[in-house]
Structure formats: C-alpha cells, structure tokens
Amino acid sequence: MIFLTNCQALLDKEPQNKISLEETFQDIESATVALSGAYRSLFDLSYLNGNRLLYPDVAGGNIKHATLSNARLLDVYNLAADPGNEDTETSSSSGGMNSTYSQLYSILNNLNNIITKVPAITNGTARTRTRLVAEATALRAMIHFDLVLLYAQPYTYTSDASHPGIILNLKPILVSESQRPRQTVAECYEAIIEDLNQALVLFENSTAIWSSGSTKNYMNPSVVQALLARVYLNQGDWQQAYTYANTIITSNVFSLYTNQNYVSSWTQKNTSEAIFEVSVPSNYNTTSLGSFFDVTSAGASNNFLQMAATNDLLDLYAATDVRNKSSLYTTTTLANTVYSFCNKYNRGNENSTGIKVIRLSEMYLIRAEAEAHLNNFTQAYQDLNTIRQRADPSATALSGTNQQELLNLIYLERRKELCFEGFLMLDLARTKQNLNRQDCQGIRCSLTYPSDYFILPLPAKTVLVNPFIAQNPGY
Numbered sequence: 001m002i003f004l005t006n007c008q009a010l011l012d013k014e015p016q017n018k019i020s021l022e023e024t025f026q027d028i029e030s031a032t033v034a035l036s037g038a039y040r041s042l043f044d045l046s047y048l049n050g051n052r053l054l055y056p057d058v059a060g061g062n063i064k065h066a067t068l069s070n071a072r073l074l075d076v077y078n079l080a081a082d083p084g085n086e087d088t089e090t091s092s093s094s095g096g097m098n099s100t101y102s103q104l105y106s107i108l109n110n111l112n113n114i115i116t117k118v119p120a121i122t123n124g125t126a127r128t129r130t131r132l133v134a135e136a137t138a139l140r141a142m143i144h145f146d147l148v149l150l151y152a153q154p155y156t157y158t159s160d161a162s163h164p165g166i167i168l169n170l171k172p173i174l175v176s177e178s179q180r181p182r183q184t185v186a187e188c189y190e191a192i193i194e195d196l197n198q199a200l201v202l203f204e205n206s207t208a209i210w211s212s213g214s215t216k217n218y219m220n221p222s223v224v225q226a227l228l229a230r231v232y233l234n235q236g237d238w239q240q241a242y243t244y245a246n247t248i249i250t251s252n253v254f255s256l257y258t259n260q261n262y263v264s265s266w267t268q269k270n271t272s273e274a275i276f277e278v279s280v281p282s283n284y285n286t287t288s289l290g291s292f293f294d295v296t297s298a299g300a301s302n303n304f305l306q307m308a309a310t311n312d313l314l315d316l317y318a319a320t321d322v323r324n325k326s327s328l329y330t331t332t333t334l335a336n337t338v339y340s341f342c343n344k345y346n347r348g349n350e351n352s353t354g355i356k357v358i359r360l361s362e363m364y365l366i367r368a369e370a371e372a373h374l375n376n377f378t379q380a381y382q383d384l385n386t387i388r389q390r391a392d393p394s395a396t397a398l399s400g401t402n403q404q405e406l407l408n409l410i411y412l413e414r415r416k417e418l419c420f421e422g423f424l425m426l427d428l429a430r431t432k433q434n435l436n437r438q439d440c441q442g443i444r445c446s447l448t449y450p451s452d453y454f455i456l457p458l459p460a461k462t463v464l465v466n467p468f469i470a471q472n473p474g475y
Contacts, residue, residue, distance in 0.1 A: 039218070042139075042355075056422050059079065062309065065307070066337075131209045134219070144169075160186060166182055230366070238374050241370040256361060267347070368410050372407050381397075
C-alpha cells in the first residue's frame with residue numbers, strides 16, 4: 001500500500017468540524033488518502049498488530065507469559081481486566097484492552113466520514129467513488145463485529161440476543177450526539193450484516209482503486225463473504241454460515257497450503273491461503289505482533305519473548321503434525337525454564353510479516369461446523385479431515401454419527417489450526433464451554449460458563465462520561 005505522508009493529518013480531523021471535513025474530502029485523491037489511512041490504522045498495536053489477536057489466546061489458554069516484566073495484557077491473563085488501565089495505542093508495555101476500544105471507535109469515525117462525504121465529491125468516476133464507499137462500509141462492518149465480540153456476551157447468551165451489545169457508530173458523530181446508548185446484540189448483528197450485504201452490492205458497481213499492493217490487502221467481495229461466514233457462525237445461522245464458507249472454498253480463488261510449505265508460508269506475504277492480510281507499512285520499525293514471539297530479539301527488550309505457548313496446547317499435536325513443537329515453534333531457555341514461541345509471527349519490527357486476518361482453513365472449519373449442525377456428518381468429517389490430514393498426512397481419517405462428538409473434534413481442530421490468530425476465548429464463549437487453563441500461573445485460571453469474565457469491560461472513562469451506558473457486569 002502507498003501511505004502518503006499526510007495520512008495521519010487527515011485522520012486527526014475532528015468529525016464534528018464541518019470546515020475540516022470539507023477540506024479533507026474536497027476531491028477523490030484526498031478521500032483515497034483518508035481510506036489508505038484507515039487501512040494503516042488496522043496495523044496499530046492496539047488492534048490487528050497486537051491486542052485483537054493476542055487477547056483471545058492469552059485469556060483462553062494458548063499463551064502464558066515468559067516474563068512478567070512489562071508483560072502485555074497481564075490483567076487479561078488473570079481474567080481481571082482493568083477498566084481503568086491507562087494503556088495507550090502505541091505502548092508495548094503492560095497495557096490492557098482499553099486502547100483497543102477507543103482505537104476502533106476512532107477508526108469508525110474516519111470510515112463514516114468517508115462513507116458520508118465521498119458520494120458528494122465531484123471529480124473522479126462514479127465507479128471509483130462507489131469503490132471507496134464499498135471498502136469503507138466493509139471495514140466498518142468488520143470493526144463493529146470485533147467490538148461486539150470483545151465487549152458483549154455472545155449472540156446466544158440470551159434466547160433472542162436482547163442483551164447489551166455495543167454503541168453502533170453508523171454516521172459521523174457530532175458533539176451533541178456523542179453520548180448514546182448501547183444497542184442490543186441482535187441489533188448489532190443486524191447492522192453488521194446489512195453493511196456487509198450493502199458492500200457486496202457496491203462492489204458490483206465499482207472499479208479497483210489501488211495501483212500497488214495485493215488485492216488481499218484490501219476489502220473486496222471475497223473478504224466480505226468470508227466475514228459473513230464468520231458472522232453467521234457466531235450468530236448460529238448454520239445455513240448461511242455454510243453458504244458463505246462454501247462460496248469461498250468453491251470459488252477456487254484460494255488454495256490451502258501444502259504440508260510441505262505450511263511452516264514457510266508464515267514468513268511470506270499474500271499467500272495462496274490468505275483471504276485478507278493486513279500489510280506492513282513501508283519502513284516500519286517499531287513494535288509489532290511478531291515482537292512478542294521473536295526469539296531473534298531475545299535480550300533486546302523485556303517487551304520481547306513475552307508470549308509463550310502453553311504446554312497443554314503443545315501437547316495436542318502429534319509428532320507427525322507439521323504444526324507441532326519441533327516444526328512451528330522455536331524453543332529457548334529463559335531463567336532456567338524452557339519456553340516455546342510460535343513462528344506464525346516470529347519476526348518483529350522491520351522484519352514483520354503481514355497479519356493474516358482470514359485464511360482459507362478457517363472457512364473449511366466454519367463449513368464443517370455448519371454441516372455438523374445441519375446433520376451433514378459425512379461432509380463435515382470430510383472438511384475436518386482435510387485440515388487434520390493437511391497438517392498430519394499420517395492421521396487416520398475420522399468418521400461418525402454423533403453430533404456432539406463431531407463438534408468437539410471441530411472445536412479442537414480450530415484450537416490447533418487457528419491458535420495465535422485471535423479465536424480461542426471467543427470460541428469458548430460462543431460454544432458455551434467452560435474455560436479450564438492447565439498450564440496457568442494466573443490469579444484465576446478457570447471459568448464456568450456463563451461468566452461475566454468471558455468478555456472485556458468497557459473502559460472506565462467511557463462509562464463515566466456517558467450516562468446512557470452501564471459497565472459490563474462483574475467489572
């Protein structure tokens with residue numbers, strides 16, 4: 001991606017300032033810069049370059065801290081997230097998840113400005129303007145979805161999803177409108193799905209706008225369809241989850257890594273299995289997701305080598321599985337204790353690789369889970385075995401007719417295949433499973449579902465200044 005030098009200046013425009021908005025969106029070039037800046041914001045440490053992918057594995061039991069010095073997300077690890085934690089968006093130390101909340105709403109404001117202002121721009125073609133709105137709308141849906149996953153109980157927590165969700169941000173917010181109530185989770189999902197469907201329609205009538213980078217780095221119809229598969233999976237709409245996952249798989253646009261190139265694929269960009277990948281900004285030389293697993297930087301800073309794999313995760317893999325301890329992890333000794341660090345993002349700072357946000361293997365597992373709920377056991381096992389035997393060709397093909405047994409196998413495979421990609425805690429919550437962390441030194445290592453602590457608190461500052469919302473229970 002080309003990130004122009006005035007990107008951040010555009011993003012810093014106050015949404016309630018009419019004059020600055022008119023200056024920002026005076027032509028198609030300025031609007032494109034603003035959208036480029038929104039993509040750049042995805043790579044912040046508080047979002048996809050850190051917290052969003054780390055939190056579910058830290059809380060869910062895939063990660064333990066190899067050092068407690070400046071340990072990131074330590075309050076989350078203890079299942080005692082602190083609403084008053086004054087973390088920052090750029091801090092690499094012990095920050096919690098509060099900056100993620102504020103960062104995502106900041107991005108939403110920027111996207112809403114694009115969606116609202118671009119149609120009135122007079123230069124450029126109509127198809128170009130439509131493309132800008134399509135990508136911004138898809139991004140808005142993805143960010144709302146992440147917010148509701150992190151800060152609200154799962155869709156099935158109540159029978160009609162009438163429990164508190166998040167504040168939907170669907171237009172530029174003026175000062176007079178900044179204090180608003182939370183919508184229900186059902187209303188949040190309805191808005192997210194509406195945005196994704198609207199984006200698909202807009203993409204059909206648009207023209208690509210980016211002259212550099214891979215199409216995998218930008219919102220496009222395939223990314224939207226994959227997001228719909230995720231959303232419907234979390235909603236429990238099995239037919240729709242199946243439909244969209246199947247659309248991606250059968251499109252033949254993407255292909256699974258082979259067993260032989262699985263490990264090396266994580267050091268490469270825009271690979272065959274990547275559906276959406278956040279690219280590393282040019283000349284990037286600060287803390288990245290990979291820094292927390294980066295053995296090459298051992299000793300350079302206490303911020304490195306924080307996130308080690310738990311023994312109970314490592315014990316799930318057979319010796320012949322390409323994802324096992326000897327293949328996909330680097331083992332080192334720190335303070336007389338042996339730790340294993342995942343190589344999915346083992347390179348930090350200027351050597352960072354792109355963040356693989358959505359992969360084809362996830363679509364196979366979504367389709368398998370949907371098929372299991374639709375009682376298509378033969379097909380579900382085929383998809384499950386595709387992922388299992390890609391990783392371990394010597395694994396015996398599984399089969400059966402017991403639905404819960406099949407679902408448990410799919411949940412297990414999701415943990416093995418998607419570890420360190422931001423799923424485990426969210427999967428436990430949506431499938432109503434208890435949390436039982438085995439290799440755990442936290443203050444609290446287990447939760448019985450349902451529990452207040454399967455989700456994060458809202459930042460204390462947000463609750464204090466907004467009389468229309470209440471803190472999540474338990475915090």
